[in-house]
Amino acid sequence: MYTETLLDIAMRHSEAIILKAQKGDNQAFNKLVALWYKRIYNLALKYFSGHDMAMEATQRTFISVHKGLPKLRDTERFRSWIYRIAVNVCHEEERKLKRQAISIDGVPEKGKVTIQLATYGPEKSLQQQELSSLLLEALKEINQEQRMVVIMKEYEGMKFREIAEVLDISENTVKSRMYYGLSALRKILETRNITKEVYYEL
Amino acid sequence: MNYKVDESTLMAYLYNELGAAEREEVERQLLEDPQAQAQLEEFVKVRTLLGKLEDEEPATPLIMNSPQEKTIIRRLVPWLGVAASVCLLLLAGYATDFRATSQNGQLILGFGEAEPKIEALDQEQVMPLIDQALTRQREQYSQQLTGLQTALENKIVDNKATPTEVRYTQPAPALDEQALQAYLVGYQQQNMQQMAQLLQTNTQIQREELQTFLAEYHQFLEERRLQDLQLIEAGFQAMQDNVNQQKSETEEILANIITSVNSTNY
Numbered sequence: 001m002y003t004e005t006l007l008d009i010a011m012r013h014s015e016a017i018i019l020k021a022q023k024g025d026n027q028a029f030n031k032l033v034a035l036w037y038k039r040i041y042n043l044a045l046k047y048f049s050g051h052d053m054a055m056e057a058t059q060r061t062f063i064s065v066h067k068g069l070p071k072l073r074d075t076e077r078f079r080s081w082i083y084r085i086a087v088n089v090c091h092e093e094e095r096k097l098k099r100q101a102i103s104i105d106g107v108p109e110k111g112k113v114t115i116q117l118a119t120y121g122p123e124k125s126l127q128q129q130e131l132s133s134l135l136l137e138a139l140k141e142i143n144q145e146q147r148m149v150v151i152m153k154e155y156e157g158m159k160f161r162e163i164a165e166v167l168d169i170s171e172n173t174v175k176s177r178m179y180y181g182l183s184a185l186r187k188i189l190e191t192r193n194i195t196k197e198v199y200y201e202l
Numbered sequence: 203m204n205y206k207v208d209e210s211t212l213m214a215y216l217y218n219e220l221g222a223a224e225r226e227e228v229e230r231q232l233l234e235d236p237q238a239q240a241q242l243e244e245f246v247k248v249r250t251l252l253g254k255l256e257d258e259e260p261a262t263p264l265i266m267n268s269p270q271e272k273t274i275i276r277r278l279v280p281w282l283g284v285a286a287s288v289c290l291l292l293l294a295g296y297a298t299d300f301r302a303t304s305q306n307g308q309l310i311l312g313f314g315e316a317e318p319k320i321e322a323l324d325q326e327q328v329m330p331l332i333d334q335a336l337t338r339q340r341e342q343y344s345q346q347l348t349g350l351q352t353a354l355e356n357k358i359v360d361n362k363a364t365p366t367e368v369r370y371t372q373p374a375p376a377l378d379e380q381a382l383q384a385y386l387v388g389y390q391q392q393n394m395q396q397m398a399q400l401l402q403t404n405t406q407i408q409r410e411e412l413q414t415f416l417a418e419y420h421q422f423l424e425e426r427r428l429q430d431l432q433l434i435e436a437g438f439q440a441m442q443d444n445v446n447q448q449k450s451e452t453e454e455i456l457a458n459i460i461t462s463v464n465s466t467n468y
Contacts, residue, residue: 010455017458031451033264041260051261058264128254135255153217154252160219175210186248194251 008157011035011079018075029069033062039156040086046151047090047144049136057093061086083156083166087148094144131194138188146181149174207231207238216245294429298422328400335396339389 014035020028040061044054064085072081139147152158152166160178164171207215207228214220215228232239294300 009459014455014458031455034451035455037260037264038257041264042257045258046255055260055262055264058260062264131251132255135252150252154249155255155257160214160217172210175213178213179209182245182248185252186244189248189251 018078022069049140057089060089080165134194142184146177149177150181
């Protein structure tokens with residue numbers, strides 16, 4: 001569940017930094033990167049379920065942000081703007097992955113492209129690590145549009161209205177994707193027996 | 203009224219994005235629709251599980267020092283580490299005059315100038331030396347014997363020249379087997395002493411070599427230790443600088459927040 005942190009508050013009040021970065025202040029841009037790095041990385045990490053792809057998408061997102069920032073007119077919409085860039089980058093990278101996965105005879109081969117799942121530090125217990133890996137795998141299995149909505153809602157704490165703005169779709173479509181995304185996840189988690197009490201207690 | 207909670211409304215209710223009146227209406231309808239109620243409970247469970255997936259701290263820093271260059275420094279960071287290690291190794295090798303040479307099919311690693319090799323003598327190499335020494339001794343012995351034989355022959359000639367009565371009145375010469383045996387024993391002892399001396403010298407040389415090697419290795423380890431300590435100190439210093447920078451940035455952000463909050467209040 002999403003919980004607002006001090007960093008999130010700072011992100012919401014970073015207009016001065018955005019304005020400076022727009023004028024070409026590299027130090028301000030670096031601060032902007034520092035503020036948003038973790039959020040974009042985690043969005044991509046949950047989308048791809050792998051560190052390398054997440055880093056690639058994060059890097060590309062910030063390059064696009066740097067390119068497009070001077071053209072951003074409404075700095076108050078920076079949050080939805082940066083998320084839109086990140087979402088587009090993630091979708092592009094996903095398409096690239098799928099192209100690579102298609103074999104010479106044009107038949108997609110399951111598992112041809114292997115994504116290394118995220119690894120966790122010793123601070124997490126084995127059960128927590130196992131659950132995190134299982135949840136990432138479950139997320140990876142659902143439809144990519146539903147997956148992105150679930151991630152933005154569950155982990156980025158965005159309102160349905162904000163998600164609709166980022167994805168440029170109606171609010172009802174967002175809710176519908178959320179509904180079917182959660183339903184698909186429920187089935188996957190049940191199939192893998194992840195709905196055990198032991199996981200709820202972690 | 204047979205009202206059914208639709209997908210969108212259920213989602214809005216699940217994520218608490220309904221107004222008070224709508225919320226009450228949905229709750230009322232859920233009481234009449236056990237299927238929707240069960241589905242809602244399932245979604246709550248799924249959300250609880252999803253909430254167990256926490257944010258991860260990015261493992262590598264994303265540094266964009268000069269965005270104009272569009273340089274992907276992040277990709278270089280692991281290679282920079284490798285390059286730094288290689289440079290450090292080369293520098294250490296240069297400082298310690300590290301050598302790696304191949305000789306007789308053997309790889310020889312060492313430090314400093316290549317010293318003339320004093321090889322340990324094995325049995326096959328010692329044997330010819332002993333043979334040489336024995337041959338030399340044998341030649342000397344042979345020369346001495348020849349000298350003795352000559353002297354003996356001269357004596358015989360003298361004896362023959364001497365009248366018989368005079369010859370038998372004089373005592374016989376003292377050259378007998380006992381003296382020869384003693385002479386040979388003396389030579390054997392001398393040979394053994396030389397062999398013992400040879401082996402002793404060899405052992406002494408090897409001991410000195412080993413001591414020199416140990417001294418050099420100790421010196422190398424000491425230098426390595428000092429270099430490591432310097433590296434660690436530099437690392438701590440860099441970490442301290444980083445922390446200070448982050449601290450000042452955090453303070454600046456907090457100041458921005460406070461300013462924003464204050465301006466909102468007024």
